[in-house]
Amino acid sequence: MNMALERIKEVSDYLTDGKYPEGYNRTQKLTLKRYCQKFTLKDGQLLYGDRKVVRSKDEARSLFIEYHASPYRGHTGMVKTRKALCSRFYWVGMSVDIDKWVAECDGCQGRTSSSAAATAAAAAGGQPLKAKKVTRRKKVTETMVAVCYDYPGGPEKLYVGKVPRPQPKAREIFIKVHATALNRADLLQRKGLYPAPPGESQTLGLEAAGIIAALGVGVRGQWFLGQQVMALLSGGGYAEFVSVPEELVMPIPPHLTIIQSAAIPEAWLTAFQLIHLVAKVQPGEMVLVHAGASGVGTAAIQLLRLTQAIPLATAGTAEKLEMTKSIGAAAAYNYKTENFAERVNDFTSGRGADVILDCVGGSCWQKNVQCLAMDGRWVLYGAMGGKSVEGDLLGKLLAKRGQLLCSLLRSRTLQYKAELVRAFSEKALPHFEASMTLRPVIDCVFSLQNIAEAHRHMEDNKNMGKIVIEVMKGDCLQVDTSAFPPSTSTTTTPATPADFNTPSYMNLLLNQQF
Structure with a gap:
């Protein structure tokens, strides 16, 4: 050098x-x-x-x-x-x-x-020839199948059409997408309430799984054509192809199908980030997970068990409550029919929850503060229940010496996301393999042509776990979802502790400069 x-x-x-x-x-x-x-x-x-x-x-x-x-x-x-x-x-x-x-x-x-041309003509002993006029060919833009919508609105605005195919830039991996998955952010973007970050694809979809079709210049990892991978995206997942910075790509564990893997990147990386980088959950802490039957909720419950914390969950139906218990929740409460704050305080003998993972927001802030432990951390990562708050929020939070922490993943820098993917790949991804300590919970699988119906299914809050979209059919994609229904998808016993609790790993997370 x-x-x-x-x-x-x-x-x-x-x-x-x-x-x-x-x-x-x-x-x-x-x-x-x-x-x-x-x-x-x-x-x-x-x-x-x-x-x-x-x-x-x-x-x-x-x-x-x-x-x-x-x-x-x-x-x-x-x-x-x-x-x-x-x-x-x-x-x-x-x-x-x-x-x-x-x-x-x-x-x-x-x-x-x-x-x-002049040199060649001189060498031949003749006069330099005039350069011929070159007719430029019109560049043909390659297209691909993708989900489109011309105007913001309801699910009926979605249709499958043709859009320009992306080209891999330097250090990007070009993926032929076989499956993607729905996220609440997709619904908000479709309604015009959550636009894609500047410079990113306007096509919906924050995660994808498929095979590597091409490698951009300067790719450094041990990737190869035809390799099965999954990726975190800022957009573009509802399409036939996507080009992704190699730092955001992960190999698919050998014991998972592409359909299962499509349910991992966005939900599991969000949950991992909230638990370890934002809330900094410690072993033995009580953690209340709102929307425990959602994609992020099911991931958070399993990761909390892996961290030796004690997950509590809320959900809106008896079936969802049972499902959250089956994947590791120590207790689950129906936020529609009971006062979850009182139940959490009873379960913890008046101590309250050390951490609250909240994607609901305004509609339940009073109960959140009521069941927040002294010096507790309230992590807000969504506002499905509204953004407005009326009442003495600051006074009540101050009395608890509570911390209100807010976090989003999509708008983070590439460097932050790369560090997050690396930490998740090292500490969590191995537990998706043979032992299956961790497992994505899948509610149902829709075809790309039925994307509007998939959005309606999520808007109606019917799903328990992730809703997966099959972009491309193939033998490697077929998965019998009845083999792992939400209620029996993972073990009910506490998971084997991982390296999350070792000083070296926690120090790495706490001292990381993003």
Whole structure:
């Protein structure tokens, strides 16, 4: 590795974790720190000013092909391309042979620069020929099947149509989607209440499972074509193909089908984040999980058992209450027919819940505060019950010395999501394998053509667990959901403790700088 690349690696490492290379003295540390002031780390990408840092010739050549101005030839095209590249990228430790790449690019597309044509003619002993006028072919945009809606509204607005197919960018994995799953955010986006983040796909869908169809330039992981994977998305899951940063992709455990895996990314990563990064749940704590029969709720209950915490749940029907108990809830309460705050206080001998995971919001704030333990943490990650609050919320919360913590996942940075996926893959994903300590709870499977009916099913609060959408049929996708109905999908005994409680792991989560 040359000196320039070695220094850039030191900069990247320092900006990532704030650590200096081993053996550095005080002078070397100050020099590196001053040098790092010229760089920033944004969404996992190292920038020099506002220019992206490029470290390899392969990546540089790929960027050249992307930015090469196709209407131009010879010297003109070379100059314009060089200007475009140098204004956008910062080259490290390499001499960029743009002249050579221009010739290769023009040649591979059946074009000859004017200077090359003149040289060839002179060598043949004739006069230089005038360059023939090249007729540019109109670029054909490839399309794919996806769920569309022209205007915000109800489920009837959804239909299956054609949209432009995405192209994998650098360090992205191109996935042929076999299955996706519904989330409450999809319903809000369809209604026009929760738009996709800027620059992200406007197609619905926050998770997907399928097979790798292509790898973008610079992908570093041990991925291969045809590998079965699942991914966390910011949008685009209700489609035939999706391109995802490799940091947000996870291999599918061997004992799970693609249908089951489609129910994991959004719900389980949300639950994992709420428990370990936001609430920082400790073993033995009482945790009240609202909407315990939802996708996030069923995931949270199982993860809490894995962490040796004690999950309590609320739900709206007797069937849902029984299901939450079957997957590990120590107690479950019907929020429609009983005062869950009184029941929680009775169960905990007046102590209350140390943590409340709340996706309901306004309609139950008084009962939440009533059953919140002293110094408890109330984690708000949704507002299905309304956003407005009337009454002495702050006074009552202050009397409990309570913390109100709010969290969303979709709007987080790529770097945060990447760290979350890595921690989940290391500490939770292995428990989906042979022992099946953790298992996604699936309510039902709809075809892509029946997407409107799937949305109605969720809006009517009929589901117990995740609603999966089968985008592409195939033998590898078939799963008998009766083999794991919600009421018997996992063991009722406490799960075997994982590494969540070891000091090294908790310190990693608590000290992580996102």
